[in-house]
Amino acid sequence: xxxxxxxxxxxxxxxxxxxxxxxxxxxxxxxxxxxxxxxxxxxxxxxxxxxxxxxxxxxxxxxxxxxxxxxxxxxxxxxxxxxxxxxxxxxxxxxxxxxxxxxxxxxxxx
Numbered sequence: 630x631x632x633x634x635x636x637x638x639x640x641x642x643x644x645x646x647x648x649x650x651x652x653x654x655x656x657x658x659x660x661x662x663x664x665x666x667x668x669x670x671x672x673x674x675x676x677x678x679x680x681x682x683x684x685x686x687x688x689x690x691x692x693x694x695x696x697x698x699x700x701x702x703x704x705x706x707x708x709x710x711x712x713x714x715x716x717x718x719x720x721x722x723x724x725x726x727x728x729x730x731x732x733x734x735x736x737x738x739x
Contacts (some may be wrong), residue, residue, distance in 0.1 A: 630714070630729055630734040631706060631728065631731055632730065632731050633702075633730040633731060633732065634701065634702050634730070635701040635730070636656065636658065636700040636701075636730060637697060637700070638642060638658075638697050640658045640661065641658050641659040642657075642658060642732055642733065643655065643656070643657045643658075643732075643733040644656050644657075644658070644692050644730055644733055644734075645731055645733050646700065646706070646711050646729060646730040646731075647729050647731070648706070648724045648725040648727055648728060649725040649726045649727075649728055649729070650724075650725045652666060652667065652668065652724070652725075653666075653667045654666050654724075655667070656694065656700075657694075657732070658694075661685065661693075662693065662694035662695075663691045663692060663693055663694050664691070664692050664694045664710060665689065665690065665691045665721075666689070666694070667689060668689075670714070671683055673682040673686060674711060676721060680690055680720075689721045690711055692711065693709060693710065693711035693714070693716075694708060694709070694710060694711075695709040695711050695719055696708075696709040698711070699723070700727065700730070702727050702728065702729065702730060703726060703727065704726060704727060705723050705724055705725060705727070706722075706727050707721065707722075707723050708721070708723075709721055709722075710722055724725050
């Protein structure tokens with residue numbers, strides 16, 4: 630498994646990243662960028678054990694990704710999404726701290 634420290638808007642490929650709450654995200658970068666959040670499938674880190682993990686309305690749904698503000702191990706991710714689906718309305722989503730990023734498929738343009 631190829632581990633990565635940071636993703637930016639210029640990267641291409643399909644990746645997974647996990648946050649401190651235990652949530653797992655699939656992010657596809659390239660010609661049709663998208664983000665899919667999966668509910669936590671493992672225990673959160675100690676700092677999040679008493680706060681609980683949110684269940685989001687669009688969990689498991691692929692959402693068009695308009696851009697990455699920040700996606701770096703050790704920091705909160707900031708992502709810009711097209712939740713409405715009109716290509717104009719930007720929704721900013723931030724996460725708990727990213728604990729890992731890894732490549733899911735061959736690192737080549739989508």
